[in-house]
Amino acid sequence: xxxxxxxxxxxxxxxxxxxxxxxxxxxxxxxxxxxxxxxxxxxxxxxxxxxxxxxxxxxxxxxxxxxxxxxxxxxxxxxxxxxxxxxxxxxxxxxxxxxxxxxxxxxxxxxxxxxxxxxxxxxxxxxxxxxxxxxxxxxxxxxxxxxxxxxxxxxxxxxxxxxxxxxxxxxxxxxxxxxxxxxxxxxxxxxxxxxxxxxxxxxxxxxxxxxxxxxxxxxxxxxxxxxxxxxxxxxxxxxxxxxxxxxxxxxxxxxxxxxxxxxxxxxxxxxxxxxxxxxxxxxxxxxxxxxxxxxxxxxxxxxxxxxxxxxxxxxxxxxxxxx
Numbered sequence: 001x002x003x004x005x006x007x008x009x010x011x012x013x014x015x016x017x018x019x020x021x022x023x024x025x026x027x028x029x030x031x032x033x034x035x036x037x038x039x040x041x042x043x044x045x046x047x048x049x050x051x052x053x054x055x056x057x058x059x060x061x062x063x064x065x066x067x068x069x070x071x072x073x074x075x076x077x078x079x080x081x082x083x084x085x086x087x088x089x090x091x092x093x094x095x096x097x098x099x100x101x102x103x104x105x106x107x108x109x110x111x112x113x114x115x116x117x118x119x120x121x122x123x124x125x126x127x128x129x130x131x132x133x134x135x136x137x138x139x140x141x142x143x144x145x146x147x148x149x150x151x152x153x154x155x156x157x158x159x160x161x162x163x164x165x166x167x168x169x170x171x172x173x174x175x176x177x178x179x180x181x182x183x184x185x186x187x188x189x190x191x192x193x194x195x196x197x198x199x200x201x202x203x204x205x206x207x208x209x210x211x212x213x214x215x216x217x218x219x220x221x222x223x224x225x226x227x228x229x230x231x232x233x234x235x236x237x238x239x240x241x242x243x244x245x246x247x248x249x250x251x252x253x254x255x256x257x258x259x260x261x262x263x264x265x266x267x268x269x270x271x272x273x274x275x276x277x278x279x280x281x282x283x284x285x286x287x288x289x290x291x292x293x294x295x296x297x298x299x300x301x302x303x304x305x306x307x308x309x310x311x312x313x314x315x316x317x318x319x320x321x322x323x
Contacts, residue, residue, distance in 0.1 A: 007110040013138075014106035021113060021136055028114075028121040029131035034096055052152040056087035062142040070184050073112040075199040077119025079274075080144045083223060085127055086203040086276035088150035090221035092157040092212025094205075095129040095150040103139035116144075127205050154212050161217040162237035162281040168295035169287050171211070171278045172204040173197070174226055175250070175265075178272020179257045186261065191253040203276035207290065211280050214288040219280035224273040225319015227307055230295070233281065234305040242308045243270070243295040270309075271317045 006024055007016055016024075034047045058080075060066060066076050081098070088095040100120065102113065113136075124131060129148070179191070180198030189195055203221070211219055218237055220229045227243065234241045250265045258265030281297055282288075300306070308314065 007114070009111075011110045012107050013104055013110055013113065013136075016110045021110060024114060025117045025134075025136075028117040030121075030125075031132070032096065032128060032130040035130050035132055049151070052093070052156055054088055054091050054093045054150045054152055054156060055147065056084060057145070057147045058084050058087070060144040060146075068112075068142070071199050072119075073115035074119030074122075076142075076144070077116040077121075078123045078200045080116075080146055081120045081123035082201045082203055082276055083274075084146045084148040085123065085129065085205065086201075086221040086223070088148055089203060089205055089208035090157075090219050090278060091150070091152060092154060092208050092216065092219065093150040093152035094209065095124075095127050095148050097130050097132045097149045098124060099147045100131060100134035101143075101145035102134065102136045103143040103145075104136070105140060105142070106138050108142065152212070153209070157208075157212045157216045157219040157280070159218050159220055159233050159236035162233050162239050162241070162297045163217055164239055164297055164299045165283070166217055166281040166297040167284050167287060167293045168230065168233075168241055168243065168279065168281055168297060169291040169293050170222075170226070171207040171280070171291045172222075172275060173202070173251075174222060174248075174275050174277045175254055175269035175272045177201055177274035178268040179254050179265075181272075181274070182261060182263070182268070183257055191256055194253050194257065198274060201274055201276050204278060204290075207278050207288075210288050211278065211282075211291070214282065215286040216280040216282055219278060222273060222275060222277045222279055225271045225317075226277075226279060227270050227309075227314060228273075228319030229279050230307045231318060233279070234297075234300075234307055237281075237297075238300060238305050240298045240300045240303070240306050240308065241295055242298060242311055245310055247292065247294040267316070270314075271319050273319050 176197035180194035254265040
């Protein structure tokens with residue numbers, strides 16, 4: 001049985017102090033056998049075996065990436081871990097280690113930090129990754145900074161390898177988080193399945209390595225929107241990509257939200273982020289089971305490395321923007 005959380009109800013971060021908080025946070029994070037030195041020293045020390053080391057960093061800022069009135073601390077922890085683990089997945093690798101920086105107001109309840117750590121640790125456990133260090137400090141709002149390290153046992157799959165004649169394929173649910181965010185923004189809490197998808201994404205953590213082993217020529221995770229990510233593949237590979245509207249099965253909850261908000265339900269699929277599905281290109285014969293072909297890679301025309309929908313330019317939003 002897990003030990004009870006140690007802080008009295010209502011205790012704030014200022015009450016427990018930096019080192020008291022760190023001491024309690026680290027008990028959530030079990031260390032894998034690759035960790036030689038974990039939390040508590042100036043830096044972690046990790047054992048590196050054969051293959052490639054891959055590294056990524058992400059930020060989450062309160063009011064920009066999450067709102068505490070919409071998501072519990074555990075939800076935020078799950079999301080913060082998921083978006084970083086997914087970046088390694090998109091390279092065809094597996095995350096092994098993470099560091100976490102947490103900045104927060106001094107009057108934030110210490111329990112919030114413990115619940116965040118619990119959610120973060122639970123998400124990392126899905127791939128067997130260890131939290132090996134981090135830092136905490138005071139700020140005017142909650143900010144989470146995560147660095148993740150992972151390993152690729154085959155050659156990493158980059159964004160720049162798509163070739164004319166390849167197909168574009170998707171693995172994982174897409175548009176659900178965007179639908180959840182849309183209803184939360186209108187003050188609603190249903191359809192609940194979409195709200196939960198926004199609060200806790202479910203990236204296809206086993207699909208990245210499968211795609212790499214199958215010969216994926218390029219790959220990216222869908223964090224900012226499917227069309228936006230397809231655009232990154234097109235630009236990096238100097239190709240054009242045509243997406244087929246009819247290739248997507250739009251789930252009933254998105255139809256319900258579209259009808260309620262007067263929006264095209266497919267817009268959530270094409271422009272929504274935060275589900276962390278994988279988008280990749282393959283030779284047509286190499287597409288693994290579980291991947292849905294949603295477009296094709298073609299030679300760039302006069303317009304250059306662009307993304308079209310059914311052969312026509314797209315003039316609507318393509319995904320999230322950060323500035």
